[in-house]
Amino acid sequence: MVADPTAAVLPGYAERGRTPGSRAASVSGMWDHEEADAFIETLFAKHHNEIYAYLVRMLREPELAADLTQDAFVKAYKNYETLEKAENARAWLYQIAHRVALDEIRRRKIIRFFPWSGESRGASPSAEHVVMDAHLSGDMQRALARIPERQRAALLLAEVHDLTGVELAAALGVSHVAARALLTRARESLRQALAAEQAAEAEAEAAKTAPSRSAENHR
Amino acid sequence: MTRAQRLRRRRPDHSGATHERARNLSAEQLDGVLEPTDLAWLDEHLASCEACTAAATAYEADRMALRGLHEFEMAPPRDLWARTAAAIEHEGRGRRAATRQTAAPRSLRPKPALGVLSGVAVIAVVVGASVISGGWLNSPATALAPESPTPPPVAAASPAATPRSTPMAVGAGDVRWLDTTADGALAFNVTDIGEVCKQDHQPDCAPVSGGHSTHVELAVRPKSISQSPVRNQAVVVGSDGSGNDSVVVVVLPTSGPATAPPPTVGPGSTPTDVPSNPPTASPTPGGTATSEPTTEPTATPTLEPTERPSGTPEPTVAGTLAIVSGVKVVGETASYSPDGGWFAFTARSSDGTTGPDIYVWRAGDGTAQAMTDDHASVFSSWYDGRLIGSRAPGLDLADEVAPESFLMDQRTGASAPLVAALWRPVVGPHGRWAVSWDGTVKLGADGVTPVPAAGSLVLHRFSEDGDIQANGVLATFADDVVGDVDVRWDETGNWLAVWLGDANDPSIGRLSLYRVDRTSGDLDQAKGAPQEVIAQSGFSIGKGRLAWATPPGQGGEGSRVQIVAWSDDGVGAVESGPVEDVVLIH
Incomplete structure (x- = not known):
């Protein structure tokens, strides 16, 4: 028997030599709440930071992201028996978080991604926003916000959260081929959106400087 | 299609x-x-x-x-777990009522601080599971036959039947290696080892997780990796796909603790001495390196780390610098100088027409320089800011010759012979003791590289001007060295590991760990220290740890990284899960 490295951090799995799915089935259809508690607690300890970060990046609202992180873990607890293998726990958790994010976006029709530039649109930036700004240019942030949310999710999960191809497919709830195709489309969408943002920015810059030049010429 | x-x-x-x-x-x-x-x-x-x-x-x-x-890390609200736990508790009560579970539910404990939770995860990694690994302890080396490698450690039977021993804490430190993930990508792994299990008990440490693992790309297939003692930089010896070796300098991915990322994360370290478009050195028949501009591929991190704990800093985009290409790197002695300013290795022509020479790369330079041109010299070790080389003059005239060694200033190339007729003395960090081949040498299987012939591998007192017998032989490790030899001291000079390569398969050998009394030079085989365990070539020793890889097992299971760590309390061990194509970083 080969030790499962993931099992090493999920109390109960290796000890009992069972996966979550098999454990659920073994209790006459009723899953073990103690194990579920321990499992979610450990899962939270290990992954809550990255799930929270993903939700912040998707929704751009830290407080909302915190609420949704909580929702995601409660859903994970409720759907504990659907996790078949302990080693898939991370992708499974992302899948739940991804659905939570999309549901929220649809529900609230959040188009509040655009006030990322911090200069002319929206209110004062959050702490995360400020930190994010230091790492992503304003036009990149706005470009990222412009692309469809599933494409944005694919890019974030693959590039920022380092999901493998298989994990990405699981998190997005699509086939491996579809996930790769989505990622390819996302790259092109981002490229075009970024070009559009840069063009708009150049145009705005030109408009700003034009009056002053004209004033100088008058002098 | x-x-x-x-x-x-x-x-x-x-x-x-x-x-x-x-x-x-x-x-x-x-x-x-x-x-x-x-x-x-x-x-x-x-x-x-x-x-x-x-x-x-x-x-x-x-x-x-x-x-x-x-x-950068996004810190969630500190009460997030408390909120989540309460919500789960609420949910759980409803479900328990619905399913009429009779067992008393375990109460989720709201945690006041997330840092505590991180601690939970750390402990869980080490002791959370009771899968017992046999490791090398349960499979002592009895035969070193390529066709029957040591069975890889097997996870144990019922944990209930084996009482758990108490893990032993060891000083902070990590073990690093490259391996190949299931999707064929190369992964850089950093695993913190804070606890090991004493070996006078039934070993009960769960396999260590992959720790911080990051996919990387290299232009060569790595065979040996040496990390700079002062920079987040390594020299990789690897094959370039055409049968030749290249020696490239890479910037290692920055890494953080497995579960507790730093509160603030700035940009990763950026190499300052790796040109983005460096020249490549090609050894000429005369043994010198010439520069020719080339564009080396960039070591970029790829999409898929095997497991990346949340918020852990990721690798910087690193340049690679090929300091030598189109050669065959010889032996296992390549190493950085203790101050990290130099890297020395031995290489011969790739077509086997000429024997080995010593090459030195000064950190920050674009190329390595050949320090010898007699095609019969090998790098042995560092001593007092200079390199020690060994050569075998006259092997074209005789089957076996007495070797000689010399001290060379790598800055000027000036050298002075050592009095004792030693082959590859590996001097400890205090300059007092060395392990050397005391005997004759002959040409090895490749027909151009000298290897030990008749004699003994010994520990002896070292001095620049003393005869080995006059200096005194303190211990003999082997009288029948038939393959390569890799001897490494830890930075304290108190521990010494000796790997003796197999005659038929240069990729495996027997590894032993010794404690050396710095004053007397007495050797001690500490309880629990590995003795003649079968190990792949390329181990690492330092920071109170010895790490090596077992050969791949039968049935397709990969190697395992075995880690022995020591403290004042003794020697303990732990191992990784199965890994593929592992190369320890030393």
């Missing part, structure tokens, strides 16, 4: 579709390996299409911008 390929075939090859295909392939290339035909087509197209080249560049730039987000 895939659906995409069929569609692609049916698609008329007008200009728009061609450019779209090029962009798609450029994007796909970032997420995996293209089929050779697609790759060739793409290369050809990009060579003549500026717009598509710009798109491909933009994809890569966008990707790197996004990956830059790895480097």
Whole structure:
């Protein structure tokens, strides 16, 4: 028997030599709440930071992201028996978080991604926003916000959260081929959106400087 | 043929579709390996299409911008677990009532601080599971036959039948290695080892997790990796696919603790002495390195780390610098100088027409320089800021000769002979003791590289001007060295590991760990220290740890990284799960 490295951090799995799915089935259809508690607690300890970060990046609202992180873990607890293998726990958790994010976006029709530039649109930036700004240019942030949310999710999960191809497919709830195709489309969408943002920015810059030049010429 | 390929075939090859295909392939290339035909087509197209080249560049730039987000942590509210636990508790009560569970539910304990939770995870990694690994302890080396390698450690039987021993805490430190993940990518692993299990008990440490694992790309297939003692930089000896070796300098991915990322994360360290477009050195027949400009591939992190704990800093984009290519690197002695300013190794011509010479690379230079041109010299170790080399003069005239060793100033090339006729003395960090081959040497299997012939591998007192017998032999490790020898001291000079290569398979050998009394030179085989365990070539020793890889097991199971660590309390061990193509970083 080969030790499962993931099992090493999920109390109960290796000890009992069972996966979550098999454990659920073994209790006459009723899953073990103690194990579920321990499992979610450990899962939270290990992954809550990255799930929270993903939700912040998707929704751009830290407080909302915190609420949704909580929702995601409660859903994970409720759907504990659907996790078949302990080693898939991370992708499974992302899948739940991804659905939570999309549901929220649809529900609230959040188009509040655009006030990322911090200069002319929206209110004062959050702490995360400020930190994010230091790492992503304003036009990149706005470009990222412009692309469809599933494409944005694919890019974030693959590039920022380092999901493998298989994990990405699981998190997005699509086939491996579809996930790769989505990622390819996302790259092109981002490229075009970024070009559009840069063009708009150049145009705005030109408009700003034009009056002053004209004033100088008058002098 | 895939659906995409069929569609692609049916698609008329007008200009728009061609450019779209090029962009798609450029994007796909970032997420995996293209089929050779697609790759060739793409290369050809990009060579003549500026717009598509710009798109491909933009994809890569966008990707790197996004990956830059790895480097900072978003801290969730401190009460998030308390809120979540309460919500789960609420949910659980409802479900328990619904399922009429009779067992008393375990109460979730709201945690006041997330830092505590991180601690939970750390402990869970070490002791949370009761899967017992036999490791090398349960499979002592009895025979070193390539066709019957040591069975890899097998996870134990019922934990209930084996009482758990108390893990032993050891000083902070990590073990690093490269391996190949299931999808064929190269992963850089950093695993913190804070606890091990004493070996006078039933070993009960769960296999260590992969720790911080990051996919990396290298232009060579790594065979040996030496990390700088002062920089986050390593020298990789690897094969370049054409049967030749290259020696490249890479910047290692920055890494953080497995579960507790730093509160603030700045940009990763950026190499200051690795040119982005460095020249490559090619050894000439005369043994010198010449520079020719070339563009080396960039070591970029790829998409898929095997497991990346949340918020852990990611690798910086690192340049690679080929300091020598088109050679065969000889032996296992390549190493950084203790101050990290120099790296020395031995290489011979790749076609086997000439024997080995000593090469030295000064950190920050574009190329390595050949320090000898007699094609009969090998690098042995560092001593007092200089290198020690050994040579075997006259092997073209006799089957066996007495070797000689010399001290060389790598800055000037000036050398002075050592009095004792030693072969490859490996001097400890205090300069007092050395392990050397005391005997004759002959030509090895490749027909050009000297190897030990008749004599003994001994520990002896070292001095520049003393005869070995006069200096005194303190211990003999082997009288019948038939393969390569790799001897390494830890930084304290108190511990010494000796690896003796197998005659038939240079990739495996027997590894032993000794404690050396710094005053008397007495050897001690500490309780629990590995003795003649079968190990792949290339182990690491330092920071109170010895790490090596077991050979791949039967049944397709990979190697395991075995780690022995010591403290004042004794020696303990722990091992990794199965790993493929592992190369320890030393």
